[in-house]
Structures are given as C-alpha cells and as structure tokens.
Amino acid sequence: MRPLLAALALLTTPLHAGVPEAIEGHILPRHAAFAEAAAALNTAAQADCTAEALKPAYNTAFDAWIGVQHLALGPLQEIGGPIALQFWPDTKGFTARQLGMLLKAEAPEAVTPEGFAQQSVAVQGFMALERMLYDEAFSGYVAESYACALTRAIAHDIATKAATLNADWPATAQSLRTAGEPGNATYLAPAEATQALFTALITGIEYNDDARLARPLGSFERPRPTLAEAWRSGRSQRNLALSLTALEEFAALLADGEASETQKLFNDTEAWLDGLDEPAFAGVAEPTTRMGIESLTSYLDLLKETAAAEIGAHLNVGQGFNALDGD
Amino acid sequence: MIPRRAFLASLAAAAAVPRASWADAGAPAYLAAARDASGAFALCGLSAAGALRFRLPLPDRGHAAAAHPSRPEAVGFARRPGRFALVIDCATGRQTARLDAPEGRHFYGHGAFLEGGAVLATSENDYATGAGVIGLWAPDEGYARIGEVPSGGIGPHEILTLPDDRSLLVANGGLRTGPGSREVLNLDTMRPNLAVASPDRGGLEVSELPEPLWPNSIRHLALRPDGLAGFAMQWQHDVAEPVPLLGLWQAGQPLRLCEAPPARALAMQGYAGSVAFSGDGQAVAITSPRGGEVQIFDAETATLRAHWRRADICGLAPRGAGFLASDGMGGLFALEADGTATPLARHEASWDNHLVPVRGV
Numbered sequence: 001m002r003p004l005l006a007a008l009a010l011l012t013t014p015l016h017a018g019v020p021e022a023i024e025g026h027i028l029p030r031h032a033a034f035a036e037a038a039a040a041l042n043t044a045a046q047a048d049c050t051a052e053a054l055k056p057a058y059n060t061a062f063d064a065w066i067g068v069q070h071l072a073l074g075p076l077q078e079i080g081g082p083i084a085l086q087f088w089p090d091t092k093g094f095t096a097r098q099l100g101m102l103l104k105a106e107a108p109e110a111v112t113p114e115g116f117a118q119q120s121v122a123v124q125g126f127m128a129l130e131r132m133l134y135d136e137a138f139s140g141y142v143a144e145s146y147a148c149a150l151t152r153a154i155a156h157d158i159a160t161k162a163a164t165l166n167a168d169w170p171a172t173a174q175s176l177r178t179a180g181e182p183g184n185a186t187y188l189a190p191a192e193a194t195q196a197l198f199t200a201l202i203t204g205i206e207y208n209d210d211a212r213l214a215r216p217l218g219s220f221e222r223p224r225p226t227l228a229e230a231w232r233s234g235r236s237q238r239n240l241a242l243s244l245t246a247l248e249e250f251a252a253l254l255a256d257g258e259a260s261e262t263q264k265l266f267n268d269t270e271a272w273l274d275g276l277d278e279p280a281f282a283g284v285a286e287p288t289t290r291m292g293i294e295s296l297t298s299y300l301d302l303l304k305e306t307a308a309a310e311i312g313a314h315l316n317v318g319q320g321f322n323a324l325d326g327d
Numbered sequence: 328m329i330p331r332r333a334f335l336a337s338l339a340a341a342a343a344v345p346r347a348s349w350a351d352a353g354a355p356a357y358l359a360a361a362r363d364a365s366g367a368f369a370l371c372g373l374s375a376a377g378a379l380r381f382r383l384p385l386p387d388r389g390h391a392a393a394a395h396p397s398r399p400e401a402v403g404f405a406r407r408p409g410r411f412a413l414v415i416d417c418a419t420g421r422q423t424a425r426l427d428a429p430e431g432r433h434f435y436g437h438g439a440f441l442e443g444g445a446v447l448a449t450s451e452n453d454y455a456t457g458a459g460v461i462g463l464w465a466p467d468e469g470y471a472r473i474g475e476v477p478s479g480g481i482g483p484h485e486i487l488t489l490p491d492d493r494s495l496l497v498a499n500g501g502l503r504t505g506p507g508s509r510e511v512l513n514l515d516t517m518r519p520n521l522a523v524a525s526p527d528r529g530g531l532e533v534s535e536l537p538e539p540l541w542p543n544s545i546r547h548l549a550l551r552p553d554g555l556a557g558f559a560m561q562w563q564h565d566v567a568e569p570v571p572l573l574g575l576w577q578a579g580q581p582l583r584l585c586e587a588p589p590a591r592a593l594a595m596q597g598y599a600g601s602v603a604f605s606g607d608g609q610a611v612a613i614t615s616p617r618g619g620e621v622q623i624f625d626a627e628t629a630t631l632r633a634h635w636r637r638a639d640i641c642g643l644a645p646r647g648a649g650f651l652a653s654d655g656m657g658g659l660f661a662l663e664a665d666g667t668a669t670p671l672a673r674h675e676a677s678w679d680n681h682l683v684p685v686r687g688v
Contacts, residue, residue: 321655
C-alpha cells in the first residue's frame with residue numbers, strides 16, 4: 001500500500017456492517033408494514049367509524065406502530081418524535097380534556113385533514129383514538145356524528161404520518177449509509193451513524209423499563225394501574241411483548257449476529273413475559289401478582305446493561321457522553 | 328470580604344508588568360473540556376473556526392472553565408462534586424496553581440472572574456449545613472483563598488459576572504447534596520433561585536420561580552452585554568411533563584419564562600444542559616443532550632423561533648451573529664438563529680458540557 005493510502009485507511013473507520021443490515025432487514029420493512037396497517041386503519045374508519053367496527057384495524061395498526069416506535073431518529077423526529085403518534089404518558093390528562101373540548105365545540109374545520117393536523121398532539125395518534133374506541137365517556141357515538149368525523153380525522157392523521165415516515169426513511173437511510181462522506185452534514189463520521197442506531201436500541205430497551213413498567217408499578221404502597229400504557233384497550237402487556245420482539249430483531253442485525261448474551265436475555269425476558277396473564281398490568285395492585293410484573297424490571301435492567309456493554313463493545317460506540325452525565 | 332483597596336493595588340500591579348496575553352496561547356476563542364479517544368481528559372482551546380489551539384491534560388473529567396479576562400490563564404473545574412480546580416497557563420501548557428476546596432466545602436463545577444481578573448469566585452457547597460457558598464480567591468496571590476460569602480440559596484451551580492464587573496449572578500439550583508455525592512437530599516422541598524451576589528455582601532437580591540416550578544433546578548446562565556441574562560433549568564420531576572426550561576432575568580424585573588409548545592417541550596426530556604445568547608444578542612438558546620435538541624428563542628418576545636436536532640449536543644456559545652455548538656461525538660457546528668447548522672469540524676474527542684468564550688485579547 002502506498003503511504004498516502006495507508007494514512008487514509010488509518011483515518012477512516014468504515015461503516016459497521018450492522019448499519020445497512022438493520023436498515024434493510026428492520027427499519028425499512030417495518031416502516032412499510034406500519035404504513036400499510038395505518039392505511040388500512042384509515043380505510044376502515046372512512047367505511048365505518050363506530051367503535052366496535054374499528055377496533056380490529058386499530059389494533060393491527062397499533063401493533064405495527066410498536067414495531068417502529070423505538071426508531072426515534074430522522075423522519076420520526078421531523079414530525080415531532082414518538083409522541084406525534086402516541087401521546088403517552090399523559091400525566092396531565094391532556095388527551096381526555098382536549099378531546100372533550102373539540103367535541104363540545106364541534107368546529108367543522110377542526111376535523112378536516114388540514115385543520116386536524118394543526119391540533120395538539122394530545123388529540124392525535126393512538127392514545128386519542130383509544131379514548132374514542134375504548135373509553136365509555138367517548139365511545140358511544142353513532143355514524144355521521146361529530147365524534148365519528150373526529151375518529152376518522154385521527155385515523156387519517158395516523159395514516160398520513162405513517163406514509164410520511166415510510167416515504168422519508170430511504171433518504172435518512174442513505175444519509176446513514178454515507179456517514180462521514182463529503183456533503184453529509186447529518187452524520188459527520190461512520191461512527192455517528194452506528195451510534196445513532198445503537199442509541200435507539202438502548203433507549204428502546206430502557207423505555208420498556210422506565211415507562212411501560214415503572215409507571216404502573218409506582219411503589220408498593222402506591223401502585224398506579226391506570227398509568228399503564230393503553231390499559232383501556234388491554235394492550236399493556238402486548239405492547240411490551242411487541243416492542244421486545246422488534247428490539248431483538250434490531251439488536252441481532254445491528255450486532256451482525258455477534259451478541260449472544262444479549263440474545264439470551266431477550267429470550268429470558270420474553271419467556272417470563274409470556275408466562276404472565278396481565279393484558280393491562282392490573283396485577284400491579286395485588287401483592288401476589290405484582291411480583292411477577294416487578295420481576296420484569298430486573299430482566300430489563302440486565303438486558304439493557306448487557307446490550308449496552310456487549311453490542312457497544314462490538315460496534316465500538318458508547319451512549320451519549322453528555323446525555324448520561326447530567327449536570 | 329475583601330478590602331476594596333487590595334483589589335485596586337493588585338490591579339495596578341498587574342498593569343505595571345508586561346505579561347503574556349491570550350495571543351500567546353494561540354488566541355483561542357473558546358475553552359472546552361473534553362475526553363479524547365484514548366479516554367484521557369483535557370482542557371482545550373478552540374478557534375472560532377473550530378480548530379484546536381491547545382490541548383492540556385486534566386487528571387479527571389472536567390466540567391466548565393473560567394477564562395481570565397486578560398492573561399492566558401484558565402481555571403478548569405472538575406466535574407461536580409469536585410475537590411479541586413486547576414489553574415493552567417494556556418501559553419505554556421503548565422499548571423500554575425491548584426485550588427483545593429477548604430475543609431467542609433466542595434466545588435460545584437463553575438466559577439467566574441470579576442474585578443478585572445483580580446478575584447475568582449467559585450460555586451461551592453457547605454455540605455454540613457447545605458448552604459450555598461461563593462468561594463473567593465486571589466489570582467494575583469497564587470490563587471489564595473481570601474474569603475467566602477453566602478450564595479443566597481442551596482446548590483449554586485453556574486455563576487456569571489454582571490456587566491459592572493463587581494457583582495455576580497448566581498444560579499442557586501436548589502438541589503442539596505452531601506459530601507462527594509450527586510444524590511439529591513431535598514427533592515420534595517427544593518426551591519431554586521437566581522441571586523445577585525457580591526464579594527462584599529453575598530447573595531442578597533433573590534428572584535424566584537412560581538411555586539409549581541420549584542422542582543425546576545436553575546443551573547446554567549448566559550449574559551448579554553446589556554445585562555439581560557438567560558437561565559437554563561433541569562426539571563427534577565416527571566420528564567413527561569412539558570415545562571419551560573429557559574427563562575430571562577433582568578435586574579429589577581420579574582422573571583420571564585420562554586415556553587415552547589408541548590411537543591417541543593417534551594422533546595427536551597426535561598433537561599437543558601447549556602444556555603447562550605446569539606452573537607447578535609437577538610436570540611437565546613438552550614441545548615438538551617438527552618433530547619438531542621437545541622431550541623432557539625427570540626430574546627425579546629421569549630417565543631420559540633427554531634429548533635435543531637443533533638444527538639448528545641450540549642456546549643453552546645455565541646459565534647458570529649449566531650452560535651457555536653459542540654457535542655459528545657466531537658462535532659463543532661455553526662448554528663444560526665433560524666436553526667440552520669453547518670459543521671465546522673469533527674475532533675476525535677467528546678466535548679464536555681460547556682463551551683466557554685474567551686473574552687480577553
């Protein structure tokens with residue numbers, strides 16, 4: 001090798017193979033599936049907006065959303081982050097209050113596609129739609145009512161956002177693949193692309209622990225079952241399971257199959273979760289069933305630490321230097 | 328307390344002897360603490376274009392630095408809770424003095440020069456009582472400890488010299504911590520404030536947030552030459568609550584809050600790491616390394632003008648009409664007030680929390 005080329009080789013770490021593999025095998029197909037399921041939800045809502053009729057399409061689309069929710073970079077950030085599709089946790093009760101205000105005002109322009117896009121994120125996305133379909137305070141509406149138009153507007157907005165994500169991901173994927181090349185102002189080095197996906201993976205695992213489990217668990221003295229994610233539709237356990245399945249696929253591709261300890265912990269965590277019958281995590285309030293749910297936090301803690309160490313070492317990246325410091 | 332005559336005497340002495348200037352240190356425009364690829368810690372000088380002017384090793388992770396207004400001398404503060412700060416001659420690369428926290432005190436990571444560089448003030452914790460303290464040191468006497476005054480609150484973090492060069496604005500973060508620890512002992516009763524302090528009389532004039540925002544720890548500060556200050560906060564309660572993380576302070580005026588719409592507020596993860604005014608003074612911005620977002624507000628109307636997303640972004644300082652921003656992956660960016668960013672450089676280093684402008688020439 002000529003000296004100049006040798007010097008260049010030292011300066012340029014190539015893009016880790018796991019990045020294109022995760023793009024092709026995980027990110028792009030899952031966004032295509034989400035766009036398809038969200039389009040089907042919109043079609044179903046326009047055909048029959050009533051609560052019982054819409055539940056199957058709602059659940060299929062929600063399943064597909066959980067499969068991409070952790071990919072909170074690029075296109076998802078452009079539309080406002082994961083809360084643009086799922087406003088949760090809703091600590092101040094914004095969703096119910098603002099849906100109530102919309103329904104009281106009955107403003108026609110608020111439920112047009114353009115008008116609804118301007119509304120607060122609290123009345124958009126899957127949690128607002130859950131209120132319309134599963135909360136008795138909202139779900140009793142009839143076809144061609146204002147509530148029906150609102151339900152259709154929410155479904156339409158979900159489909160629009162899913163289509164935008166699916167349409168915009170190829171450009172972000174290209175930006176990740178060309179990290180460090182001249183003209184790429186988003187990822188200044190290949191390691192930055194790797195780190196962006198690695199961060200999404202670890203944050204995704206952490207979210208299952210810190211949000212999906214910790215919020216309903218509360219404390220032993222004060223469990224908070226109504227803080228469980230999507231408890232009205234009985235999806236709390238399902239969302240956790242679907243998220244783990246997606247993260248497991250993501251981890252395996254990103255680590256290029258070189259993460260056996262992480263893989264084993266995904267299996268252990270999923271096996272424990274499968275053994276529970278806690279669709280809405282209501283068992284957090286009963287000492288006998290609480291322990292089964294609480295044990296999941298130990299699995300997830302260990303999974304997060306193991307994935308961060310094992311996959312981080314394999315990819316030679318770490319978590320955010322400043323993000324973790326906190327001062 | 329320091330006799331005023333002593334200041335003037337030391338100022339006169341400093342003026343009489345020709346001394347090195349910041350030009351001898353390569354005329355850096357900014358100081359930043361960093362961790363390099365080998366894991367070693369350093370204090371670095373950077374040009375306005377993002378080029379490395381000098382790199383001086385630190386024994387441990389740094390946090391912020393204070394630049395002497397005229398001599399090429401920087402005080403590098405250890406990450407909180409620190410027991411020491413190092414005085415570094417940035418022209419020679421040598422450590423010229425070391426500040427050790429007195430018995431019963433530890434440093435909180437920031438400091439500021441005042442009185443033309445005749446006094447260095449440091450934010451400290453009297454950990455037996457939890458009272459915030461401003462430590463006072465004499466740069467011209469080998470950085471001898473010359474006194475201390477109350478900070479006017481608990482948990483002082485960043486302190487800034489006000490335009491009169493005689494008084495300080497103190498961000499009393501409100502978080503009480505024990506010796507050598509970051510564990511917060513008073514989450515449910517915390518009550519942060521902004522205090523104006525002077526070496527003669529300590530923190531006296533105190534501005535407070537409305538009670539619902541008391542869990543919002545006031546930690547970082549930026550100053551516009553006319554005396555308008557921006558203060559950045561870190562929400563200690565639920566990160567799912569959209570709260571303002573930036574406010575504006577002006578002497579004698581009530582505090583103003585810069586509110587972002589809920590979706591953008593939530594994107595910050597309840598955490599602002601640095602604050603700076605734009606070079607033209609018309610905008611003020613905060614960074615969130617946790618949320619990977621910079622938010623730029625209008626300094627007059629206090630409304631959100633733009634945001635820019637970048638992972639692990641934290642350091643922020645004025646540059647040109649806009650800003651310089653640094654991140655944990657080594658990136659340095661020119662950021663305009665409309666949210667457009669241009670990469671200037673990428674170093675094989677992780678830039679630590681703050682970019683400190685060098686004022687001297």
